[in-house]
Amino acid sequence: MKVSIASLLLAALTLAACDSKTATTGESATSKATVGAADSLTTDPAAAKTSGTQATATDEANATPAPDPTTIPAGKAGDAAGILARPQVPILCYHQIRDWTARDSKGAKDYIVPIAAFKAQIKMLADSGYHTISPDQLYAYMTTGAKLPSKPIMLTFDDTDLDQFTIARPTLEQYGYKAMYFVMTVSLGRPHYMTKAMVKQLSDEGNVIGSHTWDHHNVKKYQGKDWETQIDKPTKTLEEITGKKINYFAYPFGLWNTQAFPELKKRGFVAAFSLAEKRDQQDPLFTIRRIIASGYWSPKTLRNNIVQSF
Numbered sequence: 001m002k003v004s005i006a007s008l009l010l011a012a013l014t015l016a017a018c019d020s021k022t023a024t025t026g027e028s029a030t031s032k033a034t035v036g037a038a039d040s041l042t043t044d045p046a047a048a049k050t051s052g053t054q055a056t057a058t059d060e061a062n063a064t065p066a067p068d069p070t071t072i073p074a075g076k077a078g079d080a081a082g083i084l085a086r087p088q089v090p091i092l093c094y095h096q097i098r099d100w101t102a103r104d105s106k107g108a109k110d111y112i113v114p115i116a117a118f119k120a121q122i123k124m125l126a127d128s129g130y131h132t133i134s135p136d137q138l139y140a141y142m143t144t145g146a147k148l149p150s151k152p153i154m155l156t157f158d159d160t161d162l163d164q165f166t167i168a169r170p171t172l173e174q175y176g177y178k179a180m181y182f183v184m185t186v187s188l189g190r191p192h193y194m195t196k197a198m199v200k201q202l203s204d205e206g207n208v209i210g211s212h213t214w215d216h217h218n219v220k221k222y223q224g225k226d227w228e229t230q231i232d233k234p235t236k237t238l239e240e241i242t243g244k245k246i247n248y249f250a251y252p253f254g255l256w257n258t259q260a261f262p263e264l265k266k267r268g269f270v271a272a273f274s275l276a277e278k279r280d281q282q283d284p285l286f287t288i289r290r291i292i293a294s295g296y297w298s299p300k301t302l303r304n305n306i307v308q309s310f
Contacts, residue, residue, distance in 0.1 A: 064146035066136035069247055069270045076143040077270065083142050083284045089133070090310040091154040091290040092302075093275065094118070097163040100295070113295040119171050124299035125153060126175040135180055135208055135248050139271055142285065153306070155179040156273065156290060158212055158250060160187050165198045178205075182212035182250035182273070185234040196241050203242040210248040211235045211269075220257045227263055235267065248273065254290075261286045276309065 076082075095111040097118045104112055113121070131149035133141075138154060140146035155172070157164045160183045172179055181202055187193040203209050213219075213230040222230065235246050247270045251260075254275025261283050264272055272286040280287040291309050293302060 063133075063137070063149045064140060066134055066140050066146075069136055069139045070245075072140065072143050077285060079143070080282055080284055082145075084279065084281065086142060086145065088289060088310045089138055089141065089148070089152050089154060090130075090306045091138075091156060091273070091288065092293045092306075093273075093290040094155070094157045094164070094168065094293050095159055096161050097167045109296060110292060110294045113293060115167055117295065117297075118167065120299045121293060121297070121302050122171050122175065122177070124303060126177075128303065132172075132177045132179065134178065135210070135271065138288075139247075139285075142271075142288075154290075156182060156210075156250070158182045158184075159216070160184050160193050160199075160212075162192050162194055162198075165194050165202065169202065178207050180208045180210055180248070182210040182248075183234075183238055184212045184214070184216055185237050186215040188237075199238070200241050200243075203244060208248070209238055209242050209244070209246065210250055210273075211238060211246050212250050213252055216252040218253060218255055219251050219260050220255050222260070222263075227267075231264070231267060247271070250274075256280075256287060258283070 094113060097113050097115060099114045100109055100112060128151070130151045130153045132155055133148055133152045135154065137146070137148060137152075141148050141152075155177065157168060157179055160181075164181065168179070181199070183194075183199055188199070189195050199209060211231065211234055214234045215230070217226065217230050219230075231249075238246050245268070247268070249264055249269045249272040251272060251274050254277065256272070256274055258280065260272075261280075264286060270285070271288055273288045273290055276289060276291050277287070279289060289310075291305060297305070
């Protein structure tokens with residue numbers, strides 16, 4: 001490649017920052033959210049019982065074990081009205097976990113969460129009684145109404161940055177948290193990015209690996225061989241690394257179109273994740289909403305946005 005990975009992702013962050021201005025909810029603009037509803041989290045009686053711990057025995061007993069998503073009847077997955085009627089589960093999206101530098105633009109800082117701020121955000125989730133769930137649990141809930149732990153949340157990480165392994169992973173482990181990692185395969189083994197061995201370790205430790213294209217190319221612009229280059233080959237690479245079927249996909253920049261849905265389905269994906277835009281009313285499983293956890297947000301602001309956005 002003539003363009004460096006650093007330049008590629010800088011361009012990606014710039015475009016994503018511009019795109020975030022048009023999102024309906026969940027981006028940095030929502031930091032002005034009112035605090036009334038969210039403040040109740042601080043007085044939740046369950047919070048004191050679950051602060052800094054894994055799910056309680058009661059939560060685990062009440063939650064339905066996540067089945068293989070491919071075993072859920074197609075009719076359930078196709079019931080858009082039923083899926084849309086269920087309350088959305090909060091899903092956070094992280095990119096880089098590192099301290100800001102003088103070279104970071106104002107827009108890029110939305111996607112770069114300083115280390116201390118990240119640790120404070122995760123501690124807030126634990127102190128507030130949130131329990132992380134897997135995408136398989138989310139899929140079963142969305143399609144069949146399967147029970148989830150109290151105050152469920154999904155944590156996702158995009159783009160394969162090394163700090164997701166060196167900083168985020170041990171931080172989550174302190175609270176018994178698991179996450180979903182959407183891997184961009186072009187960067188594997190490059191400086192400042194995860195190696196194949198790290199991705200396998202995350203998978204072996206109970207985290208879930210998802211596909212995030214080869215080099216972050218916008219799905220809305222795919223033509224011809226792009227589906228093979230950006231989806232088929234990277235997904236095969238991830239399956240070889242993890243030894244597991246890759247069932248989930250995240251759109252670069254959160255950008256999607258309805259033409260992508262049949263292409264993803266015929267490649268074996270059961271769901272796809274966007275960002276804060278509204279879900280497609282006919283195919284909500286392929287437009288599952290997430291919000292970016294901004295580097296500007298305090299724990300309290302993050303808590304407010306979780307409540308307001310979902």
